[in-house]
Amino acid sequence: MDSYDLIIVGGGIGGSALATVAARAGRSVLVLERSEVFEDQVRGEWIAPWGVTEVRRLGLLDLLIGAGGRYLTRHVTYDEARDPAVAEAAALPLNIFAPDVPGPLCLGHPHHCQTLFDEAGRAGATMLRGVVVESLAVGAAPGVIFSVEGRRREARARLLIGADGRNSVVRDACGITLDADRPHHMFGGLLVEGVEGWDEDKQAIGTEGDFAFLVFPQGDGRIRVYGSYSLRDRGRFSGPDGARRFLDSFRARCSPANAHIADGRPAGPLRSYANNDTWTDTPYAAGAVLIGDAAGWNDPIIGLGLSITYRDVRLISNLLAGSEDWSEGLFAPYAEERRERMRRLRFVAKITSTLDAEFGDEARERRRAYFERSMGDPTLGLHAFAVLGGPESAPPETFTPAHRARVLGTESDA
Numbered sequence: 001m002d003s004y005d006l007i008i009v010g011g012g013i014g015g016s017a018l019a020t021v022a023a024r025a026g027r028s029v030l031v032l033e034r035s036e037v038f039e040d041q042v043r044g045e046w047i048a049p050w051g052v053t054e055v056r057r058l059g060l061l062d063l064l065i066g067a068g069g070r071y072l073t074r075h076v077t078y079d080e081a082r083d084p085a086v087a088e089a090a091a092l093p094l095n096i097f098a099p100d101v102p103g104p105l106c107l108g109h110p111h112h113c114q115t116l117f118d119e120a121g122r123a124g125a126t127m128l129r130g131v132v133v134e135s136l137a138v139g140a141a142p143g144v145i146f147s148v149e150g151r152r153r154e155a156r157a158r159l160l161i162g163a164d165g166r167n168s169v170v171r172d173a174c175g176i177t178l179d180a181d182r183p184h185h186m187f188g189g190l191l192v193e194g195v196e197g198w199d200e201d202k203q204a205i206g207t208e209g210d211f212a213f214l215v216f217p218q219g220d221g222r223i224r225v226y227g228s229y230s231l232r233d234r235g236r237f238s239g240p241d242g243a244r245r246f247l248d249s250f251r252a253r254c255s256p257a258n259a260h261i262a263d264g265r266p267a268g269p270l271r272s273y274a275n276n277d278t279w280t281d282t283p284y285a286a287g288a289v290l291i292g293d294a295a296g297w298n299d300p301i302i303g304l305g306l307s308i309t310y311r312d313v314r315l316i317s318n319l320l321a322g323s324e325d326w327s328e329g330l331f332a333p334y335a336e337e338r339r340e341r342m343r344r345l346r347f348v349a350k351i352t353s354t355l356d357a358e359f360g361d362e363a364r365e366r367r368r369a370y371f372e373r374s375m376g377d378p379t380l381g382l383h384a385f386a387v388l389g390g391p392e393s394a395p396p397e398t399f400t401p402a403h404r405a406r407v408l409g410t411e412s413d414a
Helices: 013-024 049-057 061-066 084-089 109-123 169-174 242-248 258-262 305-322 328-356 361-376 378-389 401-408
Strands: 002-009 029-032 074-079 126-128 132-137 143-148 151-162 186-193 202-208 211-219 222-229 271-274 288-290
Touching: 002 013, 002 143, 013 029, 013 109, 013 305, 029 109, 029 143, 049 061, 049 305, 049 378, 061 109, 074 084, 074 361, 109 126, 132 169, 151 169, 169 288, 186 242, 211 258, 242 258, 305 328, 328 361, 328 378, 328 401, 361 378, 361 401, 378 401
Parallel strands: 002 029, 002 151, 029 126, 074 202, 151 288
Antiparallel strands: 132 143, 143 151, 186 222, 186 271, 202 211, 211 222
16 A cells, blocks of 8 residues: 555646645655546636736746746726727726736646646656546545556555545545535637637627627637526537537627637637536545635636635645644634635626626616726726735625625615
């Protein structure tokens, strides 16, 4: 039986980032990754400025830049209730949210995963792929029984890390259940290539008709796009021509440059799913701790999955480096910080979904009034500041029913 300081189940971004940091610190680490090859599954590829700061603190930023990570420096909000020229004149510079960070960082997800996976191996972690986890033990003697390359193996560790995503087997072994709110809308994502004419330093969001879009360039004519649409139309882009119909939905009068995206070519699968938040107040148990989506995820409409994960990695790696007592009590500060962080981001996502992913005359008027009132009262946009600058960058009153009522123009939030 092999023994390690850490066994990390899941070798994606969170698992491999933590493995790299821990191995660099001299810990013995085993990473168990199910996939043989990282494939495009429409995962997060945008790191908010506060998330970039987390990457830097982990000592991984130069690695991601060297792998092709690109900064976006401008943000434009388009809308059917807004003239395109007015929207572009009000472009937001993205270098104002975190010290010495030019803006959000974009890097294709499969390449991002592989870059970190390889770096963890170079740092000294034992990295295994094609792993089938057969059973997990938590508590006083954490361990895993697994199969790889047709061989059944067993390993023990001081601590198990669940970095295995939404359907976490580590979470199940811990007996941790996630709370969840109701889905608000459908959300689809697609990688597009051959896009000519879009400014590659500009990200954009917008709403027109019954569709809301998000645009994040990756350079060299490749753009990751996302679209929101009604739950009632969950099958809207199904079928063999679904990706093409999805791209055609990007043609919008409010953003003429979207035509360049619609003229591009699908470069990966179109994945759509219902949008919601999940969370747990206690992302740990005796012998195990959860990070990333395994510990609950934020509604992807505000795009913070990677930033959340990198903060999880930093907090856990700091706790492990600062103590040799890895019992449950060590992780209470992590749970406390994450609880409030996710509460705030859940609050912001609900406002964003109401503003950007509801459709029809009432929703259009709500957005128009919001744009008009924001011109005279910039504090109405503090919830959006929390997306880019981090949930702690906005004052506590931002995350209250009173602020929500002000943003949405309602008398109360009952």
